[in-house]
Amino acid sequence: MNSSFQNILNLLQQLQLSDAEKSALEKAVKDADKQYEIINFKLDRTEKVKRTTAILLEETIQELELKRKAIEESNDALQKSLEELKAAQAQLIQSEKMASLGELTAGIAHEIQNPLNFVNNFSEVSNELIDEMKEELEKGNYDDAKEIADDVKQNLEKINHHGKRADAIVKGMLQHSRTSSGQKEMTDINALCDEYLRLSYHGLRAKEKSFNAKFETDFDASLSKINVAPQDIGRVILNLINNAFYAVNERKKINESGYEPTIWVSTKRVNDKIEISVKDNGTGIPEKIKEKIFQPFFTTKPTGSGTGLGLSLSYDIVKSHGGEIKVESKENEGTEFIISLPVV
Numbered sequence: 001m002n003s004s005f006q007n008i009l010n011l012l013q014q015l016q017l018s019d020a021e022k023s024a025l026e027k028a029v030k031d032a033d034k035q036y037e038i039i040n041f042k043l044d045r046t047e048k049v050k051r052t053t054a055i056l057l058e059e060t061i062q063e064l065e066l067k068r069k070a071i072e073e074s075n076d077a078l079q080k081s082l083e084e085l086k087a088a089q090a091q092l093i094q095s096e097k098m099a100s101l102g103e104l105t106a107g108i109a110h111e112i113q114n115p116l117n118f119v120n121n122f123s124e125v126s127n128e129l130i131d132e133m134k135e136e137l138e139k140g141n142y143d144d145a146k147e148i149a150d151d152v153k154q155n156l157e158k159i160n161h162h163g164k165r166a167d168a169i170v171k172g173m174l175q176h177s178r179t180s181s182g183q184k185e186m187t188d189i190n191a192l193c194d195e196y197l198r199l200s201y202h203g204l205r206a207k208e209k210s211f212n213a214k215f216e217t218d219f220d221a222s223l224s225k226i227n228v229a230p231q232d233i234g235r236v237i238l239n240l241i242n243n244a245f246y247a248v249n250e251r252k253k254i255n256e257s258g259y260e261p262t263i264w265v266s267t268k269r270v271n272d273k274i275e276i277s278v279k280d281n282g283t284g285i286p287e288k289i290k291e292k293i294f295q296p297f298f299t300t301k302p303t304g305s306g307t308g309l310g311l312s313l314s315y316d317i318v319k320s321h322g323g324e325i326k327v328e329s330k331e332n333e334g335t336e337f338i339i340s341l342p343v344v
């Protein structure tokens with residue numbers, strides 16, 4: 001019994017009380033003592049629970065800290081592999097460029113051949129003209145000699161013109177292989193379309209002798225130059241044209257009677273935009289893959305033939321110029337890609 005209660009009991013014995021009163025008081029004190037013990041016991045238990053809870057809490061905190069560290073570590077790992085992926089992607093894009101340069105080589109050779117032929121022919125003719133001029137001079141026919149000199153001058157201008165053309169083609173080729181600086185300059189979109197159409201056509205013909213397709217152009221002569229990165233927009237046009245030629249060639253393989261593989265390249269001004277359309281009467285794009293064609297690496301070409309980066313790169317380039325790229329296609333009828341670029 002608690003000592004205070006014991007003291008009360010001892011005091012009770014010394015009081016002048018009846019037995020009944022004494023035992024009633026004694027019972028009350030004993031009950032109080034019991035209550036006191038129960039409360040004490042409960043208090044003690046609560047204290048113990050409190051302590052175990054604190055320990056458990058501490059453990060949980062430690063566990064959480066471990067988990068936080070683990071998450072941090074896997075975050076770092078994820079970040080690292082993301083960076084690796086980005087580097088790999090950049091490398092792929094560069095090798096894609098080199099591959100498409102390879103595809104272009106034949107077209108480029110063909111394009112250079114033309115001005116080269118002019119240069120050779122005109123210089124040969126000029127050589128002969130100089131001999132004639134000398135003869136006339138010896139004969140004293142100064143008027144004839146002067147006329148011949150005019151012809152030679154004209155020829156030299158032509159030689160210069162075609163030399164410059166070859167120069168521009170080589171420069172364009174070098175630009176194409178370089179990692180694009182994205183440098184914008186005032187660009188003649190019609191000339192760009194025309195150039196890449198020829199490069200694509202002659203490139204494909206050089207690669208596959210049996211390849212042939214008709215192409216038609218309809219360039220809006222009133223277009224003014226617009227400020228774009230020419231080699232980037234050139235890549236977009238080239239990819240669309242290559243895709244179109246590929247699609248008509250695939251359809252040709254089915255041997256439909258009367259099928260005439262054709263692609264159309266046109267430009268026009270629509271309000272404050274320039275629209276470039278590349279249309280073909282090829283295989284068309286099945287409805288179920290239409291939404292995938294702009295995804296990187298999506299391709300239906302046989303392994304090794306395409307990277308599937310063409311349209312995804314094109315999409316990025318057009319977006320970065322503040323433009324849009326749209327596609328309309330019907331299976332077994334054909335496809336039209338329309339790029340619109342803001343004039344300012």
Ligand SMILES: Nc1ncnc2c1ncn2[C@@H]1O[C@H](COP(=O)(O)OP(=O)(O)OP(=O)(O)O)[C@@H](O)[C@H]1O
Nearest residue numbers: 243244247284293299300306307308309310311335
């Ligand atoms: N004119 C088109 N006609 C039919 N299908 C097309 C046409 N253009 C694109 N596609 C479809 O979209 C897919 C993706 O085109 P994308 O240019 O991105 O890659 P790719 O041409 O397959 O490969 P790469 O451009 O690297 O050679 C093509 O594989 C093809 O299935």
Ligand SMILES: [Mg+2]
Nearest residue numbers: 239243310311
């Ligand atoms: Mg492509």
